[in-house]
Amino acid sequence: MASQFSGALQLTDLDDYITPSQECVKPVKIERRPGKVGKIRIEDDGNYLEVSEEGEETKLEKAKITLNDCLACSGCITSAETVLITQQSQDELYRVLQHNSTVVQKLVVVSLAPQSRSSLAVKYNLSLSQTSYKLTTFFKNLGVDYVFDTNYSRNFSLIECCHEFVRRYKERENDKTALPMLASACPGWICYAEKTHGSYILPYISTTKSPQQIMGSLIKDYYCKQQGCTPDQIYHVTVMPCFDKKLEASRPDFYNDIYSTRDVDCVITSGEVDKMLEKEKLNLAEITDSPLDTLFSNVINEDLVSHEGGGSGGYLHHIIKYAAKQLFELDIQNIQYNVLRNKDFQEVVIEKDDQVLLKMAIAYGFRNIQNIVQKIKRKKCQYHFVEIMACPSGCNNGGGQLRPESDETVNERLIRVNELYQTEQTLDPFDNSNVKKLYEEWLNGQESEKANSLLHTQYHEVEKMTNALNIKW
Amino acid sequence: MFRLEEITTFTGHNEAVWCVAWSPSGSLLASCSGDKTIRIWGKEDEKWVCKTVLTDGHSRTIRYISWSPCGQYLASASFDATVVIWSRKDGVFESIATLEGHENEVKAVNWSSSGSLIATCSRDKSVWIWEVTEDEEYECASVMSSHSQDVKHVTWHPHKEILASCSYDDTIKLYKEDNDDWTCFDTLTSHDSTVWKICFDQSGSRLASCGDDQTVKIWQEYVPGNEEGVLTKGNDSVWKCVCTLSGYHERSIYDICWNVETGHLVTACGDDAIRIFAEDSCSSKNEPKFNLVTTVTHAHAQDVNAVAWNPKIPTLLASCSDDTTIKLWRIIE
Numbered sequence: 117m118a119s120q121f122s123g124a125l126q127l128t129d130l131d132d133y134i135t136p137s138q139e140c141v142k143p144v145k146i147e148r149r150p151g152k153v154g155k156i157r158i159e160d161d162g163n164y165l166e167v168s169e170e171g172e173e174t175k176l177e178k179a180k181i182t183l184n185d186c187l188a189c190s191g192c193i194t195s196a197e198t199v200l201i202t203q204q205s206q207d208e209l210y211r212v213l214q215h216n217s218t219v220v221q222k223l224v225v226v227s228l229a230p231q232s233r234s235s236l237a238v239k240y241n242l243s244l245s246q247t248s249y250k251l252t253t254f255f256k257n258l259g260v261d262y263v264f265d266t267n268y269s270r271n272f273s274l275i276e277c278c279h280e281f282v283r284r285y286k287e288r289e290n291d292k293t294a295l296p297m298l299a300s301a302c303p304g305w306i307c308y309a310e311k312t313h314g315s316y317i318l319p320y321i322s323t324t325k326s327p328q329q330i331m332g333s334l335i336k337d338y339y340c341k342q343q344g345c346t347p348d349q350i351y352h353v354t355v356m357p358c359f360d361k362k363l364e365a366s367r368p369d370f371y372n373d374i375y376s377t378r379d380v381d382c383v384i385t386s387g388e389v390d391k392m393l394e395k396e397k398l399n400l401a402e403i404t405d406s407p408l409d410t411l412f413s414n415v416i417n418e419d420l421v422s423h424e425g426g427g428s429g430g431y432l433h434h435i436i437k438y439a440a441k442q443l444f445e446l447d448i449q450n451i452q453y454n455v456l457r458n459k460d461f462q463e464v465v466i467e468k469d470d471q472v473l474l475k476m477a478i479a480y481g482f483r484n485i486q487n488i489v490q491k492i493k494r495k496k497c498q499y500h501f502v503e504i505m506a507c508p509s510g511c512n513n514g515g516g517q518l519r520p521e522s523d524e525t526v527n528e529r530l531i532r533v534n535e536l537y538q539t540e541q542t543l544d545p546f547d548n549s550n551v552k553k554l555y556e557e558w559l560n561g562q563e564s565e566k567a568n569s570l571l572h573t574q575y576h577e578v579e580k581m582t583n584a585l586n587i588k589w
Numbered sequence: 590m591f592r593l594e595e596i597t598t599f600t601g602h603n604e605a606v607w608c609v610a611w612s613p614s615g616s617l618l619a620s621c622s623g624d625k626t627i628r629i630w631g632k633e634d635e636k637w638v639c640k641t642v643l644t645d646g647h648s649r650t651i652r653y654i655s656w657s658p659c660g661q662y663l664a665s666a667s668f669d670a671t672v673v674i675w676s677r678k679d680g681v682f683e684s685i686a687t688l689e690g691h692e693n694e695v696k697a698v699n700w701s702s703s704g705s706l707i708a709t710c711s712r713d714k715s716v717w718i719w720e721v722t723e724d725e726e727y728e729c730a731s732v733m734s735s736h737s738q739d740v741k742h743v744t745w746h747p748h749k750e751i752l753a754s755c756s757y758d759d760t761i762k763l764y765k766e767d768n769d770d771w772t773c774f775d776t777l778t779s780h781d782s783t784v785w786k787i788c789f790d791q792s793g794s795r796l797a798s799c800g801d802d803q804t805v806k807i808w809q810e811y812v813p814g815n816e817e818g819v820l821t822k823g824n825d826s827v828w829k830c831v832c833t834l835s836g837y838h839e840r841s842i843y844d845i846c847w848n849v850e851t852g853h854l855v856t857a858c859g860d861d862a863i864r865i866f867a868e869d870s871c872s873s874k875n876e877p878k879f880n881l882v883t884t885v886t887h888a889h890a891q892d893v894n895a896v897a898w899n900p901k902i903p904t905l906l907a908s909c910s911d912d913t914t915i916k917l918w919r920i921i922e
Contacts, residue, residue: 458769486690486729
């Protein structure tokens with residue numbers, strides 16, 4: 117099976133096979149049962165049978181390595197994909213919905229990423245809002261209670277990034293790791309940084325949670341309290357353009373120990389949603405429309421709106437505008453992107469009287485990440501902020517997006533997804549009255565202690581393993 | 590008949606010598622070893638001597654070395670996951686850059702014919718292309734994860750910007766720049782086991798490969814619209830295996846080198862032998878025939894790791910081995 121993770125993760129061996137010299141060395145906990153053990157027989161189908169002295173046969177369970185074991189280990193990831201498929205997949209969503217249909221136990225909430233909407237819309241020749249209306253119907257018919265939009269939680273990610281940047285900029289003289297601030301929304305990049313570059317890169321990464329995880333907090337904290345239920349009584353599913361988002365949702369940082377529940381319980385990709393449509397033998401274009409659940413959708417009146425600055429969230433765009441205003445009282449209207457080494461490496465410079473005030477870059481794909489990381493390591497990075505994403509061309513090209521079926525090339529499809537994505541109207545997150553209101557109601561205002569604790573996270577260096585198995589020439 | 594005559598033996602390395610490389614002018618020979626050093630050998634008053642030892646560049650085995658086409662730089666690839674670029678000024682070598690990024694052991698490094706690109710490959714299964722900027726900075730231009738296993742070698746086409754790599758996954762892959770990034774445009778399968786080394790001939794239309802399956806294979810390029818009628822796709826050439834030399838080698842073949850002048854192929858083998866093959870006079874492009882013209886059975890006391898023809902003196906050959914020595918040979922007809 118070909119790996120579907122982003123390139124950066126493949127290089128970190130977050131992959132579904134073990135190379136001959138990189139055996140998994142994670143000790144597996146074995147449940148020992150008391151009593152005599154008989155023989156073990158291996159069946160032709162690969163099953164192991166334990167045969168007791170009385171001749172009784174019991175099938176032995178396979179030793180399982182969880183995703184968390186893998187994430188905490190700097191060796192390889194053995195069957196990360198297999199683990200993900202059992203823990204986070206459309207099958208798991210079906211299982212939960214099936215269980216719910218017999219005994220109503222959990223409120224099921226789905227949050228759709230805008231890039232996934234765009235990918236599905238292109239395949240079915242729909243507009244972005246039509247896609248939302250139809251997906252709402254599709255999920256509700258399956259037993260989902262609410263369908264929300266992660267553009268809504270992205271408002272919080274963008275606002276928090278802007279505040280964080282200005283704060284770090286002001287601290288840059290005293291804190292040498294304050295700048296460059298590196299974007300934090302891409303889990304492939306975070307995982308790569310934690311496993312490979314540890315302590316010398318992690319302090320530069322913005323602590324702001326990604327839109328997926330802010331949606332998680334919104335649902336499992338604010339919404340939960342509103343509904344008068346406990347976090348484990350809500351099953352929260354996100355639809356994402358990216359497989360790496362499954363790893364993000366599985367991070368211990370986003371796990372609630374008290375209620376044994378995750379902020380995001382299950383992540384399915386755009387492609388997996390399409391598989392669900394296939395399974396139900398439905399054509400998305402033919403499904404009737406349902407009104408949006410506007411509570412947590414990014415809307416003006418009833419219309420969906422997005423953000424400026426491209427298909428990967430527009431972090432640079434928002435930060436540079438906000439910082440220019442806050443730090444230099446400059447109103448930036450047009451942001452000029454200069455393409456550098458390749459189209460996935462572009463920079464924006466804000467100058468005044470021949471003096472560079474702000475210099476920021478986007479760096480997508482592993483090759484460009486490499487150059488940024490090496491420059492930071494050598495203290496030669498001139499940028500104040502870098503919008504880093506693991507996938508070449510950014511999130512609209514995520515590994516979880518639909519692939520073209522006919523003679524259309526991957527690149528042609530990507531252009532269409534990008535173009536459609538840009539058609540949505542935009543609204544500055546700072547001008548969104550719903551968001552302002554929620555900051556007050558939920559977080560005691562912007563830059564409050566509660567906003568800092570609920571909307572930010574931390575990163576953990578994964579120590580390099582140094583055992584004999586890993587050192588092979 | 591041909592025979593190989595030993596000219597001299599260089600001793601100095603304390604561990605296996607992995608690679609020997611002649612400078613483009615043919616005056617210097619560089620060698621690298623498990624002892625983490627690079628030695629530069631040259632002639633002084635008609636006598637071969639070790640001119641300098643480069644230490645402190647790497648913390649583990651140095652697996653491969655390569656001269657830039659201008660001869661001013663040397664790149665070394667090491668199991669410490671880095672590549673070091675050495676600059677030669679007035680006979681003194683100075684480390685000027687470290688290329689970091691590979692997850693683990695770097696297996697090979699080579700310069701493109703223009704000298705502006707460097708390719709590296711690693712046990713981490715990836716092939717990287719680095720661009721040399723004007724201010725001698727080295728920036729990553731591409732990371733390609735086409736191979737499913739350890740990549741053993743990378744080499745450039747002698748005059749085009751086409752890259753070839755070979756791997757533990759038994760395949761050879763060819764890459765070109767396409768729409769802002771590098772992509773693999775062809776995968777050559779025929780070897781039954783690890784492909785250790787690949788080498789273009791002087792024209793660039795032939796590729797020789799050797800490996801764990803104890804064979805040498807010759808691949809011929811067929812350009813779009815070729816007169817043989819071999820199917821191609823788009824603007825890319827296809828490469829077909831036109832000759833397999835089997836039954837000559839008794840162990841893995843670790844290195845193969847094409848003589849730019851005579852077209853002779855020399856192989857380095859795990860059976861301690863060096864063999865030379867010459868193309869038959871009645872050989873044809875589509876079905877070439879190569880004959881074994883000489884074998885030195887105990888060329889070294891242990892595995893021969895690498896062989897290299899001198900680029901200017903076509904009769905001069907260098908070899909190196911697990912036995913820690915380097916030997917110079919003269920081919921005599």
